[in-house]
Amino acid sequence: MAAPAVESFAVAALRSVMVRVRQAAERSGARAENVRVVAVSKTKPVSLIRDVYDAGHRCFGENYVQEFVEKAPQLPEDIEWHFVGHLQSNKAKTLLSAVPNLAMVEGVDNEKIANHLDHAVSSLGRNPLKVLVQVNTSGEVSKSGVEPANCLELVKYVKSRCPNLEFSGLMTIGMPDYTSTPANFQTLSNCRTEVCKALGINEGQCELSMGMSGDFEQAIEMGSTNVRIGSTIFGPRDYSKKRPN
Numbered sequence: 001m002a003a004p005a006v007e008s009f010a011v012a013a014l015r016s017v018m019v020r021v022r023q024a025a026e027r028s029g030a031r032a033e034n035v036r037v038v039a040v041s042k043t044k045p046v047s048l049i050r051d052v053y054d055a056g057h058r059c060f061g062e063n064y065v066q067e068f069v070e071k072a073p074q075l076p077e078d079i080e081w082h083f084v085g086h087l088q089s090n091k092a093k094t095l096l097s098a099v100p101n102l103a104m105v106e107g108v109d110n111e112k113i114a115n116h117l118d119h120a121v122s123s124l125g126r127n128p129l130k131v132l133v134q135v136n137t138s139g140e141v142s143k144s145g146v147e148p149a150n151c152l153e154l155v156k157y158v159k160s161r162c163p164n165l166e167f168s169g170l171m172t173i174g175m176p177d178y179t180s181t182p183a184n185f186q187t188l189s190n191c192r193t194e195v196c197k198a199l200g201i202n203e204g205q206c207e208l209s210m211g212m213s214g215d216f217e218q219a220i221e222m223g224s225t226n227v228r229i230g231s232t233i234f235g236p237r238d239y240s241k242k243r244p245n
């Protein structure tokens with residue numbers, strides 16, 4: 001395929017996101033290098049991901065296992081892949097087998113999925129897998145994530161019972177329409193304070209993954225170290241083409 005005559009819209013959008021990330025980090029006194037941008041490419045074609053990769057970005061996120069296992073092998077091995085959102089425990093092995101360069105699962109919200117991931121890592125003999133515990137900070141019944149009150153317990157479980165997982169921090173989605181964003185982010189930050197205090201972890205060793213297309217700047221200002229940005233980079237998603245998970 002011939003190289004595109006003009007830069008892909010996604011590359012231009014990525015550049016603008018990176019500038020906004022840097023400015024938000026400066027406002028909060030954080031270092032922009034310490035804020036990871038996960039480019040969430042679900043529903044988007046491999047060719048568009050490749051454009052963003054060719055522009056130098058290396059961290060991408062996917063959310064549907066079936067789609068992920070089809071796309072990842074078509075892309076370079078030095079991509080740092082994140083699985084974002086809820087993962088069904090019976091898909092853990094499939095995911096890890098197909099994506100050896102899976103760096104992090106953002107969304108462990110129960111012991112069962114932690115166990116399945118732990119066993120999959122061990123049976124494949126791969127490096128420990130970084131995981132974030134997902135917290136339901138919006139109180140919505142339909143949302144995945146542990147209740148804030150049960151966060152510490154699940155973190156303890158992962159740290160003590162899952163030797164092949166590396167607990168790396170906490171993640172939240174918040175309200176999908178961003179209406180209660182600051183409250184949701186504050187709740188996640190409070191969970192981190194509690195977890196770090198109880199387990200004697202330095203807060204710098206416990207990531208906060210919060211912030212998406214509509215609220216990533218505010219999330220960074222409130223301490224996010226990992227933002228998951230989809231549509232602002234890749235354009236709106238067309239769910240009529242979504243494959244079943």
Ligand SMILES: *Cc1c(COP(=O)(O)O)cnc(C)c1O
Nearest residue numbers: 040084085212213228229230231
């Ligand atoms: C899709 C998705 C995102 C990205 O959402 P945008 O609003 O498009 O930036 C972030 N996090 C999770 C868990 C997602 O599923």
